Amino acid sequence: MLKDRKIVLGITGGIAAYKAAELTRQLVKEGAKVKVIMTRHAAEFITPLTMQTLSGSPVFLDMFATIKDFEIAHIALADYADLLVIVPATANVIGKIASGIADDLLTTTVMATRAPILICPAMNVKMFENAIAQENIQKLAEHGFHVLEPAAGELACGTSGKGRLPEVPEIQEEIETLLTEKDLAEEHLLVTAGPTREPFDPVRFITNYSSGKMGYAIATMARRRGATVTLISGPTQLPVPSGVRFLSVSSAREMRDAVMTTLPEATVVIKAAAVADYRPAVRQEQKMKKKDEDLTLKLERNPDIIQEIGKQKENRILVGFAMESEHLVEHAIGKMVAKNMDFIVANDVTKQGAGFQGDTNIITILDREGEMEELPLMDKMAAAGIILDKVREIRDTRRNHPGQEQDPFSSAWKTVGEKNKLQ
Incomplete structure (x- = not known):
């Protein structure tokens, strides 16, 4: 299903960044080729070494780095991707993308790619329900971004509500769906x-x-x-x-x-x-009791x-x-x-x-x-x-x-x- 598909995984600075590690492991297990972009704040939650080990590929953090033969990182990664997925997507990065701001490697890659983009929001329930955050999410959807609805439940901050990153199997299923030809769309x-x-x-x-x-x-x-x-x-x-x-x-x-x-x-x-x-x-209304004789x-x-x-x-x-x-x-x-x-x-x-x-x-x-x-x-x-x-x-x-x-x-x-x- 995912064999040899090229996925660029963006990780931003939220506590749910640890789930990106398991997602990477599962994608690689399915045969996908995963390249990871981490924001500066993402590296506060999970180390680049962890993601490099799981993906089997160097992790990209520096906007001005070159990949090989003087290729500019954000252009090379944008052209490489069959799909770009951001896990987790904080309110900050959603707001920047919605406003057309491209001030780091991840957001410049988003601006440059023609591949489908999957946004997986994860944040505190009050942040998620904030009117500006909702407008930004709606704006991304209207511009053709695919936004995975966050889950409801206990949050890292100790409160409960909508804002949890969906579980890894759900994210993986959405990735599979986006990368599958829609040959049964009319059925x-x-x-x-x-x-x-x-x-x-x-x-x-x-x-x-x-x-x-x-x-x-x-x-x-x-x-x-x-x-x-x-x-x-x-x-x-x-x-x-x-x-x-x-x-x-x-x-x-x-x-x-x-x-x-x-x-x-x-x-x-x-x-x-x-x-x-x-x-x-015949369905008996009361539980049938065991008797000495056989039951037919x-x-x-x-x-x-x-x-x-x-x-x-x-x-x-x-x-x-x-x-x-x-x-x-x-x-x-x-x-x-x-x-x-x-x-x-x-x-x-x-x-x-x-x-x-x-x-x-x-x-x-x-x-x-x-x-x-x-x-x-x-x-x-x-x-x-x-x-x-x-x-x-x-x-x-x-x-x-x-x-x-x-x-x-x-x-x-x-x-x-x-x-x-x-x-």
């Missing part, structure tokens, strides 16, 4: 994720091992690529991806209702949730959400998942054909590195035209990117052939599908 993706819970008394339920990681990865990657994203999720322990519309549900019927309500505005539907096929026929639960079918979508798909792109323990391809084709999907993502739960809970997956993509792509073990973010590439490919094909009816399933797939119509 509205509806993504489902996680398990469902089907209660049979107030304290017990039927569920599965789904962590939601695959669906959350798809939602995150789609947002990076410019899509409007609605994520409908069953219960998970995952943080909500930045910038998505999030709807929390519990049972299969709740998920069905949320999906069908949102469906009219979606152009792409990706059903990555592990929805329970059955629910207890009667189960009834839950709604088949993706099949319902398939019947009213219209021109939407519909993507499903098939997690199988045997006959992976045959069962996946059966589901794709029966439920009118554009393509299906299949994985074998018995393979090491695939399936629930983990950060990796091994997927096979099958489409309605008879093409099958078997992919090696990879992390779920990478797999999400490939799935979205397939969405874009189908979208572009339809745009290039407007008015053409949707391709029928290939004859080979249809034959296999008729024999393996699994619900």
Whole structure:
């Protein structure tokens, strides 16, 4: 994602400067090339040696320094950057940039660069709420700067309120988003994720091992690529991806209702949730007590959400998942054909590195035209990117052939599908 991307990181004189060290470490870990500019006051909070060690590159402090062959530092750094990010951005530096003042290496580099600029404010809540500070932030936004909203919470000065520097993962995600091509900018993706819970008394339920990681990865990657994203999720322990519309549900019927309500505005539907096929026929109002004899639960079918979508798909792109323990391809084709999907993502739960809970997956993509792509073990973010590439490919094909009816399933797939119509 960030491999070989060139990032100029500006650090100013605020207590949150220490977080710039961890951000640099994470960016370098992801393969980014980071060059650090520190203001004179920033060096009071964190040493240039620390940042040089973490970035693997000299730290720049002197406005009149040359880099090599008599290159002027602020021009060379401005031309070098794919992105310039200021972490933390104090009220002072925000005010200077908003006023066009360029009196040190960082502000002159800001003035000279044509790269996107991300401002991450961090200051005392009273300073942040000051009318002049707010005007300056608004002015930067109006001039095309990207301003990350500060977090609320306990501040270094002992007070609480809005003004905390966002956590490093949130800043890193914003950097990833700004550096990602917006090839899905016109799409509205509806993504489902996680398990469902089907209660049979107030304290017990039927569920599965789904962590939601695959669906959350798809939602995150789609947002990076410019899509409007609605994520409908069953219960998970995952943080909500930045910038998505999030709807929390519990049972299969709740998920069905949320999906069908949102469906009219979606152009792409990706059903990555592990929805329970059955629910207890009767939910006891009181906790069921243990008895000497065995307990029998009667189960009834839950709604088949993706099949319902398939019947009213219209021109939407519909993507499903098939997690199988045997006959992976045959069962996946059966589901794709029966439920009118554009393509299906299949994985074998018995393979090491695939399936629930983990950060990796091994997927096979099958489409309605008879093409099958078997992919090696990879992390779920990478797999999400490939799935979205397939969405874009189908979208572009339809745009290039407007008015053409949707391709029928290939004859080979249809034959296999008729024999393996699994619900």
